[in-house]
Amino acid sequence: MNKNDFSFARRATLLGSAALLIALSHPVIAQTAGDTSAPGASNDDGALAEIVVTAQKRSENLQDVPIAVTAVNAERLANARIENLTELRAVAPGLNMRTSFNNFNPYIRGVGTESGFTENPVGIYIDGVYIAQQRDGIQNMNDIAQVAVLKGPQGTLFGRNTTGGVIQITTRGPSYDAGGEAGLSYDEYQTLTSDLYLTGGLSDKVAASISTQYRTQGKGWGDNLTTGNDTFKTKHNFSIRGKLMFEPGDNTTITLIGDYRDSHDLAEAYQPYPGTVPTIAWTGPGGYVPVDSRYDTRAGRDSFIKIKTGGASLNIDHDLGFARLVSISAYRAGNTKLIGDTDGLPGTLSELRFPDTPSDVYTQEIQLVSNDSSSFNWMAGAFYINNTNVVERTIVVGPFALYARNKEVAESIAPFAQATLEVLPGTKLTGGIRYTYEKRDLTSKDLAGVETDFGSKTFKEITYRIALDHQINDNVLAYASHSRGFKSGGFNAIVQTNPAFAPESLHAYEAGLKTELLDRSARFNIAGFYYDFANVQVNRYVSGFPILQNGGGAELYGVDIDLDAKLAEGLTFSGGLEWLSAKYSNYPNAGRATFNPFPPGGATIDTTFNAKGKRLPLSQEFVANGTLTYEHEMMGAKVSYSGTVNYSSEFFFEPDNVVRQKPYFMVNGSVRVLLPGDKISLTVFVKNLLDEAILNRAYARADAALANYGSPPRTFGVAARYSF
Numbered sequence: 001m002n003k004n005d006f007s008f009a010r011r012a013t014l015l016g017s018a019a020l021l022i023a024l025s026h027p028v029i030a031q032t033a034g035d036t037s038a039p040g041a042s043n044d045d046g047a048l049a050e051i052v053v054t055a056q057k058r059s060e061n062l063q064d065v066p067i068a069v070t071a072v073n074a075e076r077l078a079n080a081r082i083e084n085l086t087e088l089r090a091v092a093p094g095l096n097m098r099t100s101f102n103n104f105n106p107y108i109r110g111v112g113t114e115s116g117f118t119e120n121p122v123g124i125y126i127d128g129v130y131i132a133q134q135r136d137g138i139q140n141m142n143d144i145a146q147v148a149v150l151k152g153p154q155g156t157l158f159g160r161n162t163t164g165g166v167i168q169i170t171t172r173g174p175s176y177d178a179g180g181e182a183g184l185s186y187d188e189y190q191t192l193t194s195d196l197y198l199t200g201g202l203s204d205k206v207a208a209s210i211s212t213q214y215r216t217q218g219k220g221w222g223d224n225l226t227t228g229n230d231t232f233k234t235k236h237n238f239s240i241r242g243k244l245m246f247e248p249g250d251n252t253t254i255t256l257i258g259d260y261r262d263s264h265d266l267a268e269a270y271q272p273y274p275g276t277v278p279t280i281a282w283t284g285p286g287g288y289v290p291v292d293s294r295y296d297t298r299a300g301r302d303s304f305i306k307i308k309t310g311g312a313s314l315n316i317d318h319d320l321g322f323a324r325l326v327s328i329s330a331y332r333a334g335n336t337k338l339i340g341d342t343d344g345l346p347g348t349l350s351e352l353r354f355p356d357t358p359s360d361v362y363t364q365e366i367q368l369v370s371n372d373s374s375s376f377n378w379m380a381g382a383f384y385i386n387n388t389n390v391v392e393r394t395i396v397v398g399p400f401a402l403y404a405r406n407k408e409v410a411e412s413i414a415p416f417a418q419a420t421l422e423v424l425p426g427t428k429l430t431g432g433i434r435y436t437y438e439k440r441d442l443t444s445k446d447l448a449g450v451e452t453d454f455g456s457k458t459f460k461e462i463t464y465r466i467a468l469d470h471q472i473n474d475n476v477l478a479y480a481s482h483s484r485g486f487k488s489g490g491f492n493a494i495v496q497t498n499p500a501f502a503p504e505s506l507h508a509y510e511a512g513l514k515t516e517l518l519d520r521s522a523r524f525n526i527a528g529f530y531y532d533f534a535n536v537q538v539n540r541y542v543s544g545f546p547i548l549q550n551g552g553g554a555e556l557y558g559v560d561i562d563l564d565a566k567l568a569e570g571l572t573f574s575g576g577l578e579w580l581s582a583k584y585s586n587y588p589n590a591g592r593a594t595f596n597p598f599p600p601g602g603a604t605i606d607t608t609f610n611a612k613g614k615r616l617p618l619s620q621e622f623v624a625n626g627t628l629t630y631e632h633e634m635m636g637a638k639v640s641y642s643g644t645v646n647y648s649s650e651f652f653f654e655p656d657n658v659v660r661q662k663p664y665f666m667v668n669g670s671v672r673v674l675l676p677g678d679k680i681s682l683t684v685f686v687k688n689l690l691d692e693a694i695l696n697r698a699y700a701r702a703d704a705a706l707a708n709y710g711s712p713p714r715t716f717g718v719a720a721r722y723s724f
Helices: 003-023 074-079 085-090
Strands: 069-073 095-100 103-108 122-126 129-131 144-151 165-171 179-187 191-201 206-217 233-249 252-266 304-319 323-341 350-356 359-370 376-397 400-424 427-445 451-473 476-487 504-517 522-534 537-542 545-550 553-568 571-586 590-595 603-609 622-634 637-648 664-674 680-687 697-701 704-708 715-723
Touching: 069 074, 074 144, 074 622, 074 637, 085 095, 085 144, 085 165, 085 637, 095 697, 103 122, 129 323, 129 359, 537 590, 537 697, 590 697, 603 697
Parallel strands: 122 165
Antiparallel strands: 069 144, 095 103, 122 129, 144 165, 179 191, 179 715, 191 206, 206 233, 233 252, 252 304, 304 323, 323 350, 323 359, 350 376, 359 376, 376 400, 400 427, 427 451, 451 476, 476 504, 504 522, 522 553, 537 545, 553 571, 571 622, 590 603, 622 637, 637 664, 664 680, 680 715, 697 704
């Protein structure tokens, strides 16, 4: 497929959407969001409420889907004090993450990639729209209805770069009934957060909603001991999302969604990794002086990150009788400006400067989805993306500065299909396939404006899924599946002269049980899995510069468990655990860090090291979490006590398994009082009660080993909410 073919595909998808709009003259039915009840919620009869997910791009009961899925709704997010997507690991076992310069790098079952300028192998979808830019992954939770974590490669229906899995985010939709909520919270770091949600009908065929949030922080978590300014401080973070739903007839729903975010953070405050010193250490009065707090730094300047990003999408859902025709058109654009002093020392010994990193992403998806049938369901469609990234950067290491303005364009089209057939009573067979064609181009300009064309890379891949499930009885589903996922290769857009990297691929085998017990007052789901992972894409530092390269193969296997239960009247529990073995089977060109005593300090990197047998980065051997909530009435008010505990065993940040995060317990808690009338609630909360030191990012390079503690310290606060 050449460039002209892509131009034709782009025109065809645009014309198809326009034609669909023109053709919508039939009566329509209102689109209703599925019941996304949280685990632990219960019906009046004492049974747990049904959880509806769209893991197969149709609304289904979680217990009927032959995929390991952890689903969390707004109530549990609030009880666990999960305020943005980076904190989601506290309630989703198997999910880990790090942020690098406010880019969201999620890992599921040990599969992920640390890179701010390439797509991640964990796909993020918001209201059905694929999010290609990792800076768009840091979502606030004020208008979230449900987050579903799909574990394992989703190579058919979500196929684009989903080697690890998918994070599906569903936001609150419009209602014809007028209403809304307003919230306000304040904590000991003078963090003031306000949010507002409004919805209502504009006519008998049009409904709208708008959601906003604004956060500002008066006091940082630490100090820059060189400049005297705060570190880890949100100067401002504003987000807004609006939805307009139009129902021109009985069979059609059209939803227009727009969102925007503007943030400015003082972040990425680096200091030497515990027990190490940099090669070029500060030798001022008294010599090298360590910092007192994990949030302090001695960097020569304050690191900052400014992000402006947003987009719009148009979702058209038309019932043809035998099937639904769905069109999802989306456009997103954004820019990040940042300066990161990455050595933690006075002066500008090591610094990253990104004054301009604009992006433009256009996606179009067409789906034809059969109406629900007990014996045969199917889906067919196609997905198109045009993703343009520009990276203007200067990398400073000592007296050297490396400038470039690099532009990478990725264009891809992928048809797909999946069907489920009842082959025997209670037994269903699911098969799906996807073909992906992708082309990437890279060009670069230097300070003199001289442009270099680094050529093109083309990738053609087939991914698939096959699953067999059997309904043993009304409350027990057994399933087994095999699927293949892949993540495309590409260029190293930060340092364009480094070699391109090849695609990674993963064969996954999974078997599980989904059960409801004790008159459906308990839900127990378990899945065992095995992964054969090839050409693993790994982030490395070569001569102080970050690059992506292929790290040979890996073998992963483990067990996931999700448990929800109503323990007594008003007392519910939701939680889960995962045990995981994730080791390289071969990685002959891995870097290895050996820390040197001071002087000279720093690290020695052995580039001939074979990391065979080492754990994959950010793959915890054991994780567990649980949220216990007790609700009762007192003097006409409803009082809710909630506590969330998340345990993580140690994990490593690099393939040599030297720089690591120690085991930790994250404990969050809250007491909420809903006043009589059910309109006003007051909450007292604590986050990170044990004040655990959790690294956001740590890495070793030839001159230093560096650490960035971006997770919050112990924090107490209060909140109020009004519903109307």
